[in-house]
Amino acid sequence: MVCIAVDAMGGDHGPAEILSGVSLFLEAHPDARVQVFGPLDQLLPLIPAKFESRIEPIDAPDIIGMGEAPTRAFRTKKNSPIYKGLDAVKNGRADAFMSAGSTGAVMAFSTLILGRHPRIERPAIATVLSSKQGPVVMLDMGASVDSKPHHLFDFSLLGTAFSRAVLGVQTPRVGLLNIGEEPEKGGVVEQETFGLMSAIGSQYTFVGNVEGRHIFEGVADVVVCDGFVGNNLLKFGEGVASLFFDFFRTESKASLRSMIGAWLLKPAIKSFYQRYDYSEYGGAPLLGVNGISVIAHGKSHAYAIKNALLRAYQSVNGQLIEKMDSALS
Amino acid sequence: MVCIAVDAMGGDHGPAEILSGVSLFLEAHPDARVQVFGPLDQLLPLIPAKFESRIEPIDAPDIIGMGEAPTRAFRTKKNSPIYKGLDAVKNGRADAFMSAGSTGAVMAFSTLILGRHPRIERPAIATVLSSKQGPVVMLDMGASVDSKPHHLFDFSLLGTAFSRAVLGVQTPRVGLLNIGEEPEKGGVVEQETFGLMSAIGSQYTFVGNVEGRHIFEGVADVVVCDGFVGNNLLKFGEGVASLFFDFFRTESKASLRSMIGAWLLKPAIKSFYQRYDYSEYGGAPLLGVNGISVIAHGKSHAYAIKNALLRAYQSVNGQLIEKMDSALS
Numbered sequence: 001m002v003c004i005a006v007d008a009m010g011g012d013h014g015p016a017e018i019l020s021g022v023s024l025f026l027e028a029h030p031d032a033r034v035q036v037f038g039p040l041d042q043l044l045p046l047i048p049a050k051f052e053s054r055i056e057p058i059d060a061p062d063i064i065g066m067g068e069a070p071t072r073a074f075r076t077k078k079n080s081p082i083y084k085g086l087d088a089v090k091n092g093r094a095d096a097f098m099s100a101g102s103t104g105a106v107m108a109f110s111t112l113i114l115g116r117h118p119r120i121e122r123p124a125i126a127t128v129l130s131s132k133q134g135p136v137v138m139l140d141m142g143a144s145v146d147s148k149p150h151h152l153f154d155f156s157l158l159g160t161a162f163s164r165a166v167l168g169v170q171t172p173r174v175g176l177l178n179i180g181e182e183p184e185k186g187g188v189v190e191q192e193t194f195g196l197m198s199a200i201g202s203q204y205t206f207v208g209n210v211e212g213r214h215i216f217e218g219v220a221d222v223v224v225c226d227g228f229v230g231n232n233l234l235k236f237g238e239g240v241a242s243l244f245f246d247f248f249r250t251e252s253k254a255s256l257r258s259m260i261g262a263w264l265l266k267p268a269i270k271s272f273y274q275r276y277d278y279s280e281y282g283g284a285p286l287l288g289v290n291g292i293s294v295i296a297h298g299k300s301h302a303y304a305i306k307n308a309l310l311r312a313y314q315s316v317n318g319q320l321i322e323k324m325d326s327a328l329s
Numbered sequence: 330m331v332c333i334a335v336d337a338m339g340g341d342h343g344p345a346e347i348l349s350g351v352s353l354f355l356e357a358h359p360d361a362r363v364q365v366f367g368p369l370d371q372l373l374p375l376i377p378a379k380f381e382s383r384i385e386p387i388d389a390p391d392i393i394g395m396g397e398a399p400t401r402a403f404r405t406k407k408n409s410p411i412y413k414g415l416d417a418v419k420n421g422r423a424d425a426f427m428s429a430g431s432t433g434a435v436m437a438f439s440t441l442i443l444g445r446h447p448r449i450e451r452p453a454i455a456t457v458l459s460s461k462q463g464p465v466v467m468l469d470m471g472a473s474v475d476s477k478p479h480h481l482f483d484f485s486l487l488g489t490a491f492s493r494a495v496l497g498v499q500t501p502r503v504g505l506l507n508i509g510e511e512p513e514k515g516g517v518v519e520q521e522t523f524g525l526m527s528a529i530g531s532q533y534t535f536v537g538n539v540e541g542r543h544i545f546e547g548v549a550d551v552v553v554c555d556g557f558v559g560n561n562l563l564k565f566g567e568g569v570a571s572l573f574f575d576f577f578r579t580e581s582k583a584s585l586r587s588m589i590g591a592w593l594l595k596p597a598i599k600s601f602y603q604r605y606d607y608s609e610y611g612g613a614p615l616l617g618v619n620g621i622s623v624i625a626h627g628k629s630h631a632y633a634i635k636n637a638l639l640r641a642y643q644s645v646n647g648q649l650i651e652k653m654d655s656a657l658s
Contacts, residue, residue: 145508145515145516178561179556179557179564186474186557187475187557188475211564212565212567213565213571214568215568216568227508228508228516228519228558229557229558232508232541232554232562233541233562233565234541235540235542236544236562236566237541237565237566239544239545240545240570241569242545243545244570244573247601251601254597257596258593261589261590261592261594262590263590264586264589264590264593265580265591265594267586268576268580268583268587268590272576
């Protein structure tokens with residue numbers, strides 16, 4: 001049975017929303033169970049009788065604020081859900097960890113508690129985007145900035161291991177995010193990284209430089225970039241997407257014609273939204289640490305939490321850590 | 330009368346499309362005229378009788394290929410439309426230049442022929458995005474990469490001059506693109522740039538770090554970033570946007586319900602598309618050179634060409650170069 005340690009206190013919507021997500025997940029996966037971490041008095045009333053045997057509440061009363069410095073919190077908040085949940089993974093009591101709390105804290109605690117893989121200097125946050133041809137793993141989405149070429153190269157190996165273990169792609173096509181396709185494009189770091197990636201053997205197929213607009217066409221299974229660029233891209237993309245969904249919200253009140261049009265398109269828009277929304281792909285795994293740690297968006301509702309748990313579950317079943325070990329050996 | 334020098338041979342759709350854009354522009358602006366540069370035999374049949382007095386064809390038979398190295402082309406293609414058009418600006422025969430040709434060539438030729446402003450080491454490409462509160466100038470969108478803090482600081486002055494001269498914003502709010510709002514966010518370059526921008530006097534209001542998703546909310550009038558980041562952002566945004574327009578194209582054939590819905594929404598979608606499409610904001614001015622040079626998207630149809638010419642025209646009337654001089658003095 002797969003066991004996932006869950007931070008019940010992370011995210012903008014409180015523990016009831018997280019527990020709803022847990023229920024959705026357990027409903028769909030009878031071979032899974034969870035440990036939920038938080039103040040016991042808050043957790044107990046939220047555990048549905050139906051899942052009593054598969055949800056184990058564990059007292060973790062320290063709460064980490066969103067603005068709190070992660071390294072300081074690490075010293076002072078040993079009874080926080082993030083600390084205790086990751087400790088459960090470290091000591092084999094759970095197979096994976098999931099949190100919608102502070103990204104900085106989850107990153108720092110994961111690195112300090114689970115430890116970095118000996119070959120990896122910098123862990124990376126991976127996001128799965130939906131292209132016209134299927135899922136694309138993109139990393140790093142903000143774990144670190146000012147990456148050196150060997151960091152970006154490491155990201156390509158981490159992304160490959162994830163693509164193989166979780167998305168089932170045998171020989172992933174890996175691309176380097178750049179502002180043009182020619183090898184000499186980009187800055188000093190990209191040019192050198194291009195050289196490192198070109199020299200790769202059988203781990204993956206290097207497809208060269210990939211431009212931002214081509215990611216959604218599915219030209220690569222893994223796209224590598226620095227965390228500053230990846231994080232900005234993701235947020236800019238969110239901004240562009242929100243323009244569209246705002247447009248529908250406005251149009252569905254603008255005129256009778258538009259109202260009817262928007263109403264007729266509603267089911268299609270909803271399924272489109274789900275396909276591309278972050279909640280569909282739920283969690284962003286932190287790759288390069290010795291254990292499975294999945295970060296969900298702070299805004300996650302139950303549905304997104306369910307999908308983040310699913311990502312953790314798939315990572316366990318797909319033997320992500322073993323595949324990462326072999327990719328890096 | 331404002332005179333704009335036009336590269337008739339740039340862009341994916343040939344000189345007839347450029348000349349259509351010229352006609353649209355001249356129609357709307359009776360106080361403007363243009364010089365069009367290209368092989369005379371190709372130009373002459375394309376000039377409408379109606380505008381004969383306001384379109385001056387100038388023979389420029391050398392054609393620069395999209396893949397051609399700009400510095401080499403500069404030495405060998407002195408009779409190209411880009412060379413001769415910029416030379417007309419340099420020598421006061423035209424007030425501004427516009428091309429939908431190779432961005433690299435327009436950048437290099439503009440810098441070499443018009444010259445850099447003495448205070449500016451690196452020119453920047455500016456793009457105008459449409460936020461919920463009005464236009465936002467973003468730069469650099471790809472003129473250079475590996476920017477140093479003083480380059481980014483210069484971009485903030487260039488963007489301010491443009492916002493003031495062309496968009497009529499008296500005291501622009503300037504933001505630094507970053508992965509979080511706190512001053513310590515980002516890499517070494519962003520942290521140092523934050524310090525430089527914080528020390529600014531009355532030129533602009535520094536609003537601090539701005540995240541990608543907030544640009545469209547209109548939190549700043551000018552957003553500054555490195556060209557590698559800006560170019561990737563723009564292309565990624567294009568990718569996200571194309572998902573949506575593809576969605577409508579698919580849905581308008583998917584089922585009777587969706588077909589009717591998409592048909593009813595068509596006028597609204599069209600106006601929405603125009604509002605956010607690059608063609609609406611047409612040209613991207615190259616800032617930091619001693620003259621007005623506007624780069625249009627290679628895919629530009631007549632409507633986008635018209636808007637790129639409008640941008641050049643507004644830059645002349647708004648005294649962009651004078652305002653840049655005073656911002657940099």
